Amino acid sequence: MAAAQIDTCVGDLAGNASAVLEWTRRAAQTGAQLVVFPEMTLTGYPIEDLALRASFRRAAQETLEQLARDLDADGLGDVAVLVGSVGERASRRRRPGADDAAEAPRESGTEPLPDSELVGDVVAGRPEARDAVRPTNDAVLLRGGRVETRYSKHHLPNYGVFDEFRIFAPGDEICVIDVADRRIGVVICEDIWQDGGPVSLMDEREVAALVVLNGSPFEEGKGHVRAELAARRAAEVDAPVVYVNLVGGQDDLVFDGGSFVVDRDGSLLASAPQLVEHLLVWDLADEGEPAQRGPVAPPLHPDEETYRAVVAGLRAYVRKNGFRTVTLGLSGGIDSALTAVIAADAIGGENVVGVSMPSAFSSDHSKDDAADLAQRIGADYRVQPIAGMVEAFQRELALEGVAEENLQARVRGMILMAISNREGHLVIAPGNKSELATGYATIYDAGSIGGYAPLKDVDKSRVWALARWRNDHAIDRGEIPPIPESSITKPPSAELRPGQLDQDSLPPYALLDEVLDAYVEHAEGRAELLARGFDPAVVDRVLQLVDRAEWKRRQYPPGPKVTALAFGRDRRLPITSRWREP
Structure with missing residues (x-):
């Protein structure tokens, strides 16, 4: 069998079908009799409310049927191809927490309802509504x-970045297919994360292997969790588990691939590399024979894993949204330096437009570092002083203090957007998670404006670590490090007034990030933070900054999720709230 971890694009039915055809052809050339693609391959994933459109579901079904005919016409009709797509069934919407047995979905041959009727029953979410056609997440x-066969995902995740319970109807049937006289169990992603359900019944069917179609987003440290879970399920069904995962970026999610096979004793039999398309071919041993082993990809260093995930997210966003080039402000600081290098690795340095926008307070070393960086990565480097523009505003407004500082920052944002409008570049924001958490950024400035933010889920401490890794990686390959050393070592500063440093307004970043991790990612309250020994003044200051900055975060561009909890889909808090930690 072959596990085809491929990169898909939401809504590109024809393009995704073409990829399935091409990768099946490659798999057949290796002798594969079963080819397994990831979750929702044909439609892309996640499709969110596209699933609620009957027109989209009809188009997906037509594409699926045409794909089956094309595979046959291409001489691949004897190959069993498992592909993810959207389906539909008649089902009464269940309330969260309702008893599955009491409110189990039922099969129906009802024709799809018009979109107008579907809106009333599904989108508005009336649980008491009459039976209606609802989408399903199918293999x-x-x-x-x-x-030949369809299987609908049973367990629909409703946490973190997932919102599937609201969108899909759950399945209630077990799926076992026959390939070359072997019985193969089929489930989808969350079905193995929940105890019970379809996996618990597979041992009764005496399957030779269990294949799992996945759209599992990347987050740091998640790989070993998947492997340990799959090992438990392999022991449960007394058969190898083949875990096939999506790869590539989709909006603020990155799928890292890393498909693998584990034996019933938990041992790793084969694995694919992360963050690249790959065909993992593995032979299922005959009954009674020792398990076959296949290629095993070496694991990535944690910093390399995160760096490559961020690169993959930006590359996908640029290409899938029709851009060729990006632009950003180059200040000479670490955030813009790392963002520019990420962009160069994603789409090529020649496609990066770096703009230095010095003010009266910009240091010579910052301007020199920005120029040096641009030369190292081969970027299109431009210098646009802002003093004249700021003076023009000041003649009309006569701003002082923070308002004057923010004017400088917003002029830079305006320049980048103007260049984008004139030349068609995607503006990318170099702000990091620590700044976003505390609101330590001027809204609409060069650090927060644009269409995508590669470092949105990377805290400041990790920014330095990733920069160090990227430079070390270059040295190991005999290349010039892309980031000037002084950009890494100098104290961070917005340079909006003489002698300004970030630490004038914030705790040291190592301490700040530790408090932020506890408060934001682990939802610890003030009492828990004080019990851990953090200084009360630091805790109160950080919590105040975080709680007051929600309105800024809502207006920030999307960026790739790399931690367990990213701002955006993962963390949904009201902007208007008087709650404060006691």
Whole structure:
């Protein structure tokens, strides 16, 4: 069998079908009799409310049927192809927490309702509404030129970045397919994360292997969790588990691939590399024979893993949204330096437009570092002084203090947007998670404006670590480090007034990030933070900054999720709130 971890794009039905055809052809050339693609391959993932459109579901079904015919016409009709797609079924919407047995979905041959009716029953979310056609998250077996079998995902995640319970109807049937006289169990992603359900019944079916179609987003440290979980399920069904995962970026999510096979004793039999498309071919041993072993990809260093995930997220966002180039402000500081290098690695340095926008307070070393960086990565480097523009505003407004500082920052944002409008570049924001958490950024400035923010889920301490890793990686390859050393070592500053440093307004970043991790990612309250020994003044200051900055975070561009809890889908708090930690 072959695990095809491929990169798909939401809504690109024809393009995704073409990729399935091409990768099945490659798999067949290796002798594979079963090819397994990731979750929602044909539609892309996650499709969110596109699933609620009957027109989209009809198009997906038509594409699926045509794909089956194309596979057959290409001489691949004998190959069993498992592909993820959207389906539909008649089902009464269940209330969260309702008893599955009491409110189990039922099969129906009802024709799809018009979109207008579907809106009333599904989108508005009336749990008491009459039965309506609802979408399902399906694994579909294509063979012999037709759609042979469908399986609908049972467990619909409703936490973190997932919102599937609101969108999909759950399945209630077990799926076992026959390939080359072997019985293969089929489930989808969350079905193995929940105890019980379809996996618990597979041992009764005596399957030779369990295949799992996945759209599991990347986050730091998640790889070993997947492997340990799959090992438990392999022991449960007394058969190897083949875990096939999506790869590539989709908006603020990155899928890292890393498909693998684990034996019933938990040992790793084969694995694919992370963050690249790959065909992992593995032979299922005959009954009674020792398990076959296949290629095993070496694991990535944690910093390399995160760095490559951020690169993959930016690359996907640029390409899938029709851009070729990006632009950003180059200040000479660490955030813009790392962001520029990430962009160069994602789409090529020649496609990066770096703009230095010095003010009266910009240091010579900052301007020199920005120029040096641009030369190292081969970027299109430009200098646009802002003093004249700031003076023009000041003649009309006569601002002072913070308002004057923010004017400088916003003029820079305006310049970048003007260049973007004139030349068609995507503006990318170099702000990091620590700044976003505390609101330590001028809204609409060069650090927060634009269409995508590669470092949105990377705290300041990790920014330095990733910069160090990237430079070390270059040295190991005999290349010039892309980031000037002084950009890494100098104290961070917005340079909006003489002698300004970040630490004038914030605790040291090492301490700040530790408090932020506890408060934001682990939801610890003030009492818990004080019990851990943090200084009360630091705790109160950080919590105040975080709680007051929600309105800024809502207006920040999307960026790739790399931690367990990213701002955006993961953390949904009201902007208007008088709650403060006691």
